[in-house]
Amino acid sequence: MHELSLARDLMGAIERKLDRGKVRVVRVSVSVGSAAGIVPESLRFAFRVVCEGTRADGAELSVTTIAARSRCADCGIIFEFDALIGRCPGCGRLGGELLSGDEMILRTIAVADV
Ligand SMILES: [Zn+2]
Numbered sequence: 001m002h003e004l005s006l007a008r009d010l011m012g013a014i015e016r017k018l019d020r021g022k023v024r025v026v027r028v029s030v031s032v033g034s035a036a037g038i039v040p041e042s043l044r045f046a047f048r049v050v051c052e053g054t055r056a057d058g059a060e061l062s063v064t065t066i067a068a069r070s071r072c073a074d075c076g077i078i079f080e081f082d083a084l085i086g087r088c089p090g091c092g093r094l095g096g097e098l099l100s101g102d103e104m105i106l107r108t109i110a111v112a113d114v
Contacts, residue, residue: 003038006104007046013106014056023111025056033101034082035068055114068101 014025028047032038040063047061067080072088073096079089081101087094 003042003046004049006038006043007050010047010104010106011050011054011056014109017106017109018055018111021111022114023055024114025051025059025109026112027060027062027108027110028056029062029064029107031064031066031105031107033068033103034065035070035084035086035098035101036104037084037102038063038104040065064107066101069099070096070101071099072096 010028010030014028018025030043032040032043043063044061047059051057051059065082067082068086069078069080070086070088071078072090072093074093075088075090077088077090078099079086081087085095088096
């Protein structure tokens with residue numbers, strides 16, 4: 001389950017952004033590319049576990065899936081898809097060169113005073 005290591009990375013990114021401010025985290029939102037193979041429910045669960053005992057304990061995680069983009073290796077068409085692997089709309093070939101969509105992006109952090 002790679003969601004657990006992703007949740008740890010996310011927590012690290014949140015800590016770096018907040019630095020030493022005396023706040024607690026109430027809500028976090030991330031976007032994940034469809035080709036990252038992240039299961040939102042697993043990520044939310046892992047995030048809850050990683051946050052236990054930290055200032056993000058009990059924070060809500062909102063996960064939005066965004067379309068991935070590939071370039072077809074055969075005909076060169078660039079296409080978007082919202083699955084793990086895309087199919088070229090031009091020639092029907094699966095896969096191709098992944099241009100984006102295997103990443104997780106930290107969008108917003110909502111905080112409250114301690
Ligand atoms: Zn193609």
